[in-house]
Amino acid sequence: xxxxxxRLLAGxxxxxxxxxxxxxxxxxxxxxxxxxxxxHTGRAYTVGITGPPGAGKSTIVDQLTQLVRETGSTVGxxxxxxxxxxxxxxxxxxxxRMQRHYLDSGVFIRSVATRGxxxxxxxxxxxxxxxxxxxxxxxxxxxxxxxxxxxxGIISVADTVLVALNPESGDTIQxxxxxxxEIADLYLVNKADxxxxxxxxxxxxxxxxxxxxxxxxxxxxxxxxxxxxxxxxELWNKIEEHRKFLTTSGELNERRGxxxxxxxxxxxxxVLAQRLRDRVENDPSLNAILEKIAAKETDPYxxxxxxxxxxxxxxxxxxxx
Amino acid sequence: xxxxxxRLLAGxxxxxxxxxxxxxxxxxxxxxxxxxxxxHTGRAYTVGITGPPGAGKSTIVDQLTQLVRETGSTVGxxxxxxxxxxxxxxxxxxxxRMQRHYLDSGVFIRSVATRGxxxxxxxxxxxxxxxxxxxxxxxxxxxxxxxxxxxxGIISVADTVLVALNPESGDTIQxxxxxxxEIADLYLVNKADxxxxxxxxxxxxxxxxxxxxxxxxxxxxxxxxxxxxxxxxELWNKIEEHRKFLTTSGELNERRGxxxxxxxxxxxxxVLAQRLRDRVENDPSLNAILEKIAAKETDPYxxxxxxxxxxxxxxxxxxxx
Numbered sequence: 001x002x003x004x005x006x007r008l009l010a011g012x013x014x015x016x017x018x019x020x021x022x023x024x025x026x027x028x029x030x031x032x033x034x035x036x037x038x039x040h041t042g043r044a045y046t047v048g049i050t051g052p053p054g055a056g057k058s059t060i061v062d063q064l065t066q067l068v069r070e071t072g073s074t075v076g077x078x079x080x081x082x083x084x085x086x087x088x089x090x091x092x093x094x095x096x097r098m099q100r101h102y103l104d105s106g107v108f109i110r111s112v113a114t115r116g117x118x119x120x121x122x123x124x125x126x127x128x129x130x131x132x133x134x135x136x137x138x139x140x141x142x143x144x145x146x147x148x149x150x151x152x153g154i155i156s157v158a159d160t161v162l163v164a165l166n167p168e169s170g171d172t173i174q175x176x177x178x179x180x181x182e183i184a185d186l187y188l189v190n191k192a193d194x195x196x197x198x199x200x201x202x203x204x205x206x207x208x209x210x211x212x213x214x215x216x217x218x219x220x221x222x223x224x225x226x227x228x229x230x231x232x233x234e235l236w237n238k239i240e241e242h243r244k245f246l247t248t249s250g251e252l253n254e255r256r257g258x259x260x261x262x263x264x265x266x267x268x269x270x271v272l273a274q275r276l277r278d279r280v281e282n283d284p285s286l287n288a289i290l291e292k293i294a295a296k297e298t299d300p301y302x303x304x305x306x307x308x309x310x311x312x313x314x315x316x317x318x319x320x321x
Numbered sequence: 322x323x324x325x326x327x328r329l330l331a332g333x334x335x336x337x338x339x340x341x342x343x344x345x346x347x348x349x350x351x352x353x354x355x356x357x358x359x360x361h362t363g364r365a366y367t368v369g370i371t372g373p374p375g376a377g378k379s380t381i382v383d384q385l386t387q388l389v390r391e392t393g394s395t396v397g398x399x400x401x402x403x404x405x406x407x408x409x410x411x412x413x414x415x416x417x418r419m420q421r422h423y424l425d426s427g428v429f430i431r432s433v434a435t436r437g438x439x440x441x442x443x444x445x446x447x448x449x450x451x452x453x454x455x456x457x458x459x460x461x462x463x464x465x466x467x468x469x470x471x472x473x474g475i476i477s478v479a480d481t482v483l484v485a486l487n488p489e490s491g492d493t494i495q496x497x498x499x500x501x502x503e504i505a506d507l508y509l510v511n512k513a514d515x516x517x518x519x520x521x522x523x524x525x526x527x528x529x530x531x532x533x534x535x536x537x538x539x540x541x542x543x544x545x546x547x548x549x550x551x552x553x554x555e556l557w558n559k560i561e562e563h564r565k566f567l568t569t570s571g572e573l574n575e576r577r578g579x580x581x582x583x584x585x586x587x588x589x590x591x592v593l594a595q596r597l598r599d600r601v602e603n604d605p606s607l608n609a610i611l612e613k614i615a616a617k618e619t620d621p622y623x624x625x626x627x628x629x630x631x632x633x634x635x636x637x638x639x640x641x642x
Contacts, residue, residue: 031622038620123622130620257615264614265601267625269594275629276593280586293585294578299359299451301352301444304588308596 004029005036008135013108016135020110023127034127037134042256044076044133045243046140048158050151050183055164056190059226060235061141065101067236068139076132076140077101079111080125080154108137121153123270126263129157155183156259159252160242162186162235165204167196181207184219185242188235192223217245285312325350326357329456334429337456341431344448355448358455363577365397365454366564367461369479371472371504376485377511380547381556382462386422388557389460397453397461398422400432401446401475429458442474444591447584450478476504477580480573481563483556485509486525488517502528505540506563509556513544538566606633 004022007015019037022030047064049057058079065075101107114122125142132140142158144151155161163184168191187208189201204221220238224231246252280286289307292298298306307313325343328336340358343351368385370378379400386396422428435443446463453461463479465472476482484505489512508529510522525542541559545552567573601607610628613619619627628634 034620035623039617041617127622260614260621261611263621264611264624264628265598267622268597268601268628271625271629272593272597273590276589277586280589290582290585293581296360296362299355300581300584301448301588302356303585304592307585307589308592 002029002033002036005033005134008033008037008131009040011136013105013135016108016131017110019131020128023124023131024112030127034130037131040134041130042133044129044137044140046129046133046142046157046159047239048142048144048154048161049164050144050154050161050180051164051188052166054168055166056226057143057164060162060164060188060190060224060232061143062101063226063229063232064141064236065107067232069101069104069106073138074106074108074136075101076108076137077110078125078128078132078140078142079109080121080142080144081111081113108132108135121156123263123267126157152180152183156262159246159255160185160239162188162239164188164190165200166191167194167200185217186219186235186238187221188224188231189221190224190226192231193225193228197223216249216251217242323350323354323357326354326455329354329358329452330361332457334426334456337429337452338431340452341433341449344445344452345433351448355451358452361455362451363454365450365458365461367450367454367463367478367480368560369463369465369475369482370485371465371475371482372485372509373487375489376487377547378464378485381483381485381509381511381545381553382464383422384547384550384553385462385557386428388553390422390425390427394459395427395429395457396422397429397458398431399446399449399453399461399463400430401442401463401465402432402434429453429456442477444584444588447478473501473504477583480567480576481506481560483507483509483560485511486521487512488515488521506538507540507556507559508542509545509552510542511545511547513552514546514549518544537570537572538563 004015004019008019019030019033022033049061051057061077061079065077068075101109110128112122112125112128114125121144129140129142142154144154161183163180163186165187167189187201187204189197189204191197201221201223208219208221222231222235222238224235226232243252246255286307289298289303289312293300293303325336325340329340340351340354343354370382372378382398382400386398389396422430431449433446433449435446442465450461450463463475465475482504484501484507486508488510508522508525510518510525512518522542522544529540529542543552543556543559545556547553564573567576607628610619610624610633614621614624
């Protein structure tokens with residue numbers, strides 16, 4: 001059995017840090033450990049928080065952490081940074097705001113950069129959530145700072161998805177149309193002390209009436225002012241309410257099952273793509289097709305189809321010898 | 322032969338619009354047309370423009386278009402929008418600024434939303450560039466508004482990559498570190514009438530001295546004030562100079578060859594991933610493995626490796642019957 005997994009399951013926080021480092025490096029020992037760790041997951045509850053820059057996500061995470069720590073539960077925070085080449089040091093600033101929890105051994109904080117990894121939420125984040133879960137942490141908060149697929153991908157790890165906006169978040173209708181409505185379990189208009197907060201909340205509620213996803217759960221729309229703590233109690237109550245809904249309806253297990261199934265599929269794609277790249281770099285039998293592409297005798301897409309349907313590919317080309 | 326390709330090669334602008342619409346829909350007729358179109362590419366010159374929001378990319382594109390149109394050359398503009406769920410209507414606003422070219426039949430403008438497509442610059446953008454090229458357009462400007470992989474992916478279609486910044490673009494060192502230095506052929510500090518423009522240009526030049534990519538081409542750092550047109554002539558001269566460098570050194574053909582090779586690889590990955598998804602949805606022989614995953618007898622990643630090395634996959638599982 002993986003030694004690191006053993007130490008992690010015994011509750012050693014250093015083993016948790018170490019495993020995450022191994023995951024980040026893509027060390028084979030991490031994959032070995034995850035085989036063991038995986039069987040000990042499912043006890044923690046995971047809340048995903050997403051929203052545009054400036055919605056106050058880190059402050060919300062900070063306040064929720066404070067509130068939950070007062071009940072004695074432990075908290076794990078994962079800040080996902082898709083690392084745009086142009087995003088600069090925004091994350092670092094956010095993390096500094098969290099520093100009041102750094103000395104609290106009941107709070108585990110880790111940022112993860114996901115640059116260069118395509119698709120939705122990268123596998124490493126899912127493994128991190130699982131490692132935190134198995135280590136005995138009660139509540140896991142996953143915050144995505146970024147755009148697009150990674151943000152929407154938060155649904156692939158979260159039991160409850162919280163979408164945070166602020167009154168200046170721009171055209172509400174546009175914002176909600178683009179895939180967010182399908183993933184949100186709770187809406188939060190933060191910075192509610194600013195103009196336009198009520199109007200935004202009303203607009204969101206209006207949109208929700210037009211398009212209800214689940215007949216059983218209507219996403220509530222909350223107003224908070226995270227920097228003063230206003231509305232955080234109510235937010236936590238709603239998260240608990242959603243958790244109760246998921247548990248009693250059986251939806252929690254179903255949702256987690258779908259997430260695991262999707263993760264399998266993504267892992268197959270990832271490994272296939274890697275093997276493919278390795279082969280294309282090293283296999284001289286591809287030269288003929290690459291020369292045809294270079295000479296414009298075929299376009300790259302048609303060449304790809306031709307290759308995949310050729311005996312070259314069929315002969316278990318992707319399986320390592 | 323594809324009728325639409327024939328009309329496009331005859332220079333019918335409506336055929337170009339139609340082909341792009343077919344590409345956006347994923348219509349098989351588009352793939353058919355691209356087989357023909359591909360053989361008629363290589364005449365146009367493609368400039369990619371990337372940079373953080375607020376760098377003035379659209380204004381630069383607008384001014385370059387104006388300048389190039391005065392020489393009689395035709396211009397195609399592709400604005401790539403990775404469509405964050407939170408990006409709102411920013412693109413639309415940018416496009417409105419371009420409206421002075423809408424009545425000019427020598428300018429072809431098209432925005433493309435790439436939401437839900439993973440990886441670098443999506444295949445559709447590459448096909449669009451190729452379609453514009455084959456239709457006889459002289460200069461193609463590809464502007465990416467967004468973050469991360471898509472921005473860096475612009476190198477996969479561009480002959481010259483232009484990175485636009487402004488004096489407020491934040492920590493220069495951070496900005497340039499994250500992959501941008503490897504792709505930029507030209508730097509442009511726009512909004513040069515604002516404080517800090519010269520300092521930023523100096524900082525970039527300093528960075529470049531430390532890490533020169535090509536011994537033959539040193540990326541120049543230009544100052545522009547796009548909204549007044551200041552520096553646009555010089556920018557265009559430098560683009561022409563880079564083009565001459567690429568042509569005489571043979572690097573242009575090499576670069577384009579690498580792009581086509583990479584595009585083949587990406588297409589293989591894309592088609593494989595699609596076939597995989599179709600199979601996982603429909604193949605009952607996968608049920609055993611999915612049940613093991615659900616029961617936590619295996620973690621999704623290990624299950625993926627196991628599956629790929631099993632006889633289930635080896636038996637040409639991904640090839641359609």
